[in-house]
Amino acid sequence: MPGTILFDLFHTLLDGADGQRDRVVARMGEIVGVDPAGLVAAYHASWRERLVCWSAEETVLTLARRLGGDPSAEQVARAAALRLELASWLLNSAPSSTLVALDGLRAAGWRLGLVSNATAEAAEAWQTSGLARRFDAAVFSCVVRAAKPDPAIYQAALAALGTTAQRCVFVGDGADGELAGAAAVGLTVVRTAEFIDRSGVWSGPVVDSLADLPGLLDEISAGLGLSQRPV
Ligand SMILES: [Mg+2]
CATH class of the missing domain: 1.10.150 (DNA polymerase; domain 1)
Known part of the structure; x- marks a missing residue:
């Protein structure tokens, strides 16, 4: 679901x-x-x-x-x-495979949010990027004055989307302790190794490409593959 x-x-x-x-x-x-x-x-x-x-x-x-x-x-x-x-x-340099994956997830009924540790110019540039219209909400650390893994930034995203951690999956490469931070607030966590492989920071589910995400999410939705422990 x-x-x-x-x-x-x-x-x-x-x-x-x-x-x-x-x-x-x-x-x-x-x-x-x-x-x-x-x-x-x-x-x-x-x-x-x-x-x-x-x-x-x-x-x-x-x-x-x-x-x-x-x-x-x-x-x-x-x-x-x-x-x-x-x-x-x-x-504006997101690969077409990313855009296709995001569009596919939206078409499948997922709502999408962004939780980014980013400086002011990134938040400003987001507004006119091709990514922005694909997201239901975007939360930047420079705006909420809290950076991952601070629980406040994840909670700001949940509030913006009007949802709860139990209904959310967090996907990230694992910088800044973001995966453990997401798990700490109750989010299901998936690590992506598409652009950088931080295999040492997380032992839970991983995708090599966002194109692989729907399949993994199906498994997670079915209650499979939920081992997610920070190492
Ligand atoms: Mg990152």
Whole structure:
């Protein structure tokens, strides 16, 4: 019986493009007049703050100042625009197999939700992406100010969809402890290895492609294959 599926975004519906992110941030460093490699390192070191606190402009300004820079408002705006451009490109790069899988699930009666640890520019870019119209609700950490595995972000998604954890499946690659976090609030958990294989973080059901999800969900709905223990 279809219920609701909550999906992670990066490395679940599309590639995370980590290398491309670093190249964009290095270019931003040149724009705001700080060491590009230093700014890349600062972005990596501040990921948790970026997920729940800052806008794209606040982020580049704060991190540039931490590196001794003093960029103008115009430099900050130009650098932040690169991040939004990257996010827009990323969110429109979901493979056709992902879109086909999502459309198939919707046609089968599943409602779809997004639960994403994402920075402000990703949440903004989501609105105009081809993914957004396929989802009944999308919850971003930067909006609800809580990031996976905090129970609050899953509960925000359940509330937005008007459903309960017992009626939901969570699908993600397993970054940030998201699978254990989902299980802790009572969601059935499926790990995807399509874009990155984090086999060490979860011992429960796994799919190699979202195309395999309907078959696994049939098994889960029938009460099979429900071993899901964090390792
Ligand atoms: Mg992910």
